[in-house]
Amino acid sequence: EDQVTQSPEALRLQEGESSSLNCSYTVSGLRGLFWYRQDPGKGPEFLFTLYSAGEEKEKERLKATLTKKESFLHITAPKPEDSATYLCAVRGGANSKLTFGKGITLSVRP
């Protein structure tokens, strides 16, 4: 059974204070790891897909990396508008369904 664990559950940063969000996963034959951003009361918004260890993708202040056991979402010099819940999900080779983690709630103070 595919499993995804995200840590920490919540993270509070000062504006400009860089940090990383962790997503640890167990999956049989990784077909893809995905990061989504979710604002309160809204649906998740797709950020990145990573397919193989060593892969990295960037978008503005966000950078996602992947190893064989975990993924990190690095946030460089965050701004208050980066405050949201960040969801990680994996798709294994056994099925076409995504397995989601519980999410990390990020709060960035001005």
Added chain:
Amino acid sequence: DGGITQSPKYLFRKEGQNVTLSCEQNLNHDAMYWYRQDPGQGLRLIYYSQIVNDFQKGDIAEGYSVSREKKESFPLTVTSAQKNPTAFYLCASSIGGGSGANVLTFGAGSRLTVL
């Protein structure tokens, strides 16, 4: 603009009543999904459909029903058999099965509260 429309955004239900949540997409996606989101839990899959007139149970299908009569529409009925229906419900779609199923586009969600 293409996207997914869920309605209503907020819904209140009395115990013993069935309610139907609407989900319409104009992205020309083949696959559609319903997820349930509860505080402190990850998204859990209720039902999914990869083609019209076909759908499969997800991890928590008990007490729910769906139909897929049109490519654009995938309504979810929360029946009185669902023991704890108060939750945030998310509809999603993707291009299709296989590798194309990876990137989900989500609607804005429907919040159901049982009174």
